[in-house]
Amino acid sequence: MPVPVVVAIGDSITLGVGDGVQDARGDVGWAAHTARALGAATYLNLAANGTRVRDLHGAQLDAAIAARPDVVLVTAGGNDVLRGDFDPIAVELTLRAAWERLSGPGCVVVTVTIDRIGLFDLLPAAVGAVMARRVHALNGAIRGAAEATGTLVIDGATVFRQAGRSAWHIDRIHPSPLGHRAIAAAALERVAPWWAAVAPIDSPPVPPRTTERAWWLMRKGAPWAARRSRDLIPQVAQAVAHEMLEERRSRLRGAARA
Structure with a gap:
């Protein structure tokens, strides 16, 4: 049987952040679980922390094409919605160009739309509303690019809703071990017409104890927040202010026309 x-x-x-409290090196996460279940002859994880959609057109995409893959697994766009220069039209065009390069004969490309980022539900309602709109726009861009290139799409919101709150990692940004496995199961369903699973997805580990969660937050979560607060928080604040200003302008234009 071919693999x-x-x-x-x-x-x-894609790299696997959130699949437990260990460091992700590409050997954990939804893509790794999918590859193992398919009995992959070769599994190459080229993902990197902080990757934006425009970053795909470089080392990652070139190396992916050189590997002559049968299946390509992609998550991208989450880092774009966290930036002040987020542009869903540019995201769609860039994704479309990337997937057109990958979508050769015999290559199946699978991507995932993202769910509402749980972290922002802990912040003021105005921030959460802006980020929810951005996620909606991103998912529209992903679906538009996918439709144009024949890329298979997993609905991330549906996966998380079915898996429940335990699908979120401690940071409320990444999937938990359960969430990663739920995405992998959805990926296997999408590629089944071409490649059948030859092994089950392993069960998620026992959820980390309170001490392990505290260790992760202290050693990983807090330093990440400190590093990103220098650019992420100002950019989110800028995005909120920009969208609130645009809403106000829209209301004023509507009132003027009336």
Whole structure:
């Protein structure tokens, strides 16, 4: 029975962040679980933390094409919605160009739309509303690019809703071990017409104890927040202010026309 060459590209979700409290090196996460279940002849994870959609057109995409994959697994776009220069039209065009390069004969490309980022539900309602709109726009861009290139799409919101609150990692940004496995199961369903699973997805580990969670937050979560607060928080604040200003202008234009 033939077995596929599986390549994963994208961001920290593809890399496997959130699949436990260990460091992700590409050997954990939804893409790794999918590859193992497919009995991949070769599995190459090229993802990197912080990757934006425009970053795919470089080392990741070139190496992916060189590997001559049968299956390509992608998550990208989450880092774009966290930036002040987020542009869903540019994201769609860039994704479309990337997937057109990958979508050769015999290559199946699978991507994932993202769910509402749980972290922002802990912040003021105005921030959460802006980020929810951005996620909606991103998912529209992902679906538009996918439709144009024949890329298979997993609905991330549906996966998380079915898996429940336990699908979120401690940071409320990445999937938990359960969430990663739920995405992998959805990926296997999408590629089944071409490649059948030859092994089950392993069960998620026992959830980390309170002490392990505290260790992760102290050693990983807090330093990440400190590093990103220098650019992420100002940019989110800028995005909120920009969208609130645009809403006000829209209301004033509507009132003027009336």
